[in-house]
Amino acid sequence: MIFVLCMVLFAATKALHADTAYTRMMRGRIYAKRYAETGLELARHPVIQQDDPLLHFVSDDEGGFDVTLKTEEARLNINHLLLTGDKVLLRRLFNRWGFKPEFTAALCDALKDWVDEDENVSLNGAEKREYLKAGLEGMPFNRPFKEVEEMLNVRGMDIVNAERPDWREWFTVYGDGLIDINDTSAEMISLLGNVPMERVQPLLTFRAGPDGRHRTRDDARFTSVPQVAQMLGIFNRGTVEQLTQWIQFSGPIRRIESVGYLGPLKRKLILITQGGQAVWRGEIPIHGTDS
Numbered sequence: 001m002i003f004v005l006c007m008v009l010f011a012a013t014k015a016l017h018a019d020t021a022y023t024r025m026m027r028g029r030i031y032a033k034r035y036a037e038t039g040l041e042l043a044r045h046p047v048i049q050q051d052d053p054l055l056h057f058v059s060d061d062e063g064g065f066d067v068t069l070k071t072e073e074a075r076l077n078i079n080h081l082l083l084t085g086d087k088v089l090l091r092r093l094f095n096r097w098g099f100k101p102e103f104t105a106a107l108c109d110a111l112k113d114w115v116d117e118d119e120n121v122s123l124n125g126a127e128k129r130e131y132l133k134a135g136l137e138g139m140p141f142n143r144p145f146k147e148v149e150e151m152l153n154v155r156g157m158d159i160v161n162a163e164r165p166d167w168r169e170w171f172t173v174y175g176d177g178l179i180d181i182n183d184t185s186a187e188m189i190s191l192l193g194n195v196p197m198e199r200v201q202p203l204l205t206f207r208a209g210p211d212g213r214h215r216t217r218d219d220a221r222f223t224s225v226p227q228v229a230q231m232l233g234i235f236n237r238g239t240v241e242q243l244t245q246w247i248q249f250s251g252p253i254r255r256i257e258s259v260g261y262l263g264p265l266k267r268k269l270i271l272i273t274q275g276g277q278a279v280w281r282g283e284i285p286i287h288g289t290d291s
Contacts, residue, residue: 028265031063033283036260036269039065040281043256044271050215063262069215072272073175073251074184078151079144080177082115088242093191097164107156114140114154126155145173147280168284174272178248181228182207182221192246193232194239203231222249253279259286 055067094104109125121127131139148171189200209218222228229240256271272280
């Protein structure tokens with residue numbers, strides 16, 4: 001009887017511990033989201049600048065938020081790339097991520113088949129018949145992506161999601177397709193110029209301005225493609241012409257990224273605004289993991 005009672009007590013203790021841990025986690029997720037929402041609403045004010053100290057807050061309960069202001073055009077517009085038939089950047093990106101050329105070709109064709117209006121299958125693509133074989137009805141949608149998350153429906157994107165959980169940070173469905181060179185990441189600049197990362201450093205140093213920090217009020221700005229090409233050490237005429245087709249210098253669409261946290265738990269909310277009006281709001285995983 002003593003043994004049975006001990007086992008019952010042990011099981012009850014384990015159940016209570018699991019329930020307490022779950023309750024603590026859910027509480028942390030709720031508070032982390034509240035902090036992230038607070039950061040979003042604060043950053044929406046038109047007078048808030050990129051380096052405003054109000055964009056960072058730490059509370060007494062180990063919670064807080066960190067907000068970053070960016071331009072949405074710092075990302076690749078997937079619809080623009082596919083509808084204009086520009087496969088150079090997509091192939092270059094997937095190859096840099098370590099995917100084999102055969103997989104890259106098939107994925108690019110599947111993405112193209114998803115957005116075009118016809119039922120003609122590209123060489124390595126996928127249309128209605130291929131998705132039906134996989135047990136997926138009503139796909140592809142045969143229209144441009146309405147949001148980045150829709151890309152997960154395309155054949156092959158599940159593999160990309162597993163290998164590169166941060167892939168969402170590279171794409172957008174907003175803007176005119178030109179990438180803001182003054183706000184985009186070092187990796188994106190390396191991709192655009194097809195140069196190694198070490199050749200991007202002089203450009204980053206110039207862009208950061210006297211204080212050496214990007215997205216502050218003393219940032220220097222590029223104003224011409226030749227200026228960018230020269231700093232990257234690009235003198236090939238064909239590559240310079242490609243840069244002319246790919247980059248701009250001031251994207252008008254604002255992206256607010258607010259990461260709220262409570263202890264180790266974090267949640268990331270995004271607000272995209274154009275002309276002061278919200279065009280998209282939602283939550284995305286932090287590096288592909290639901291935190």
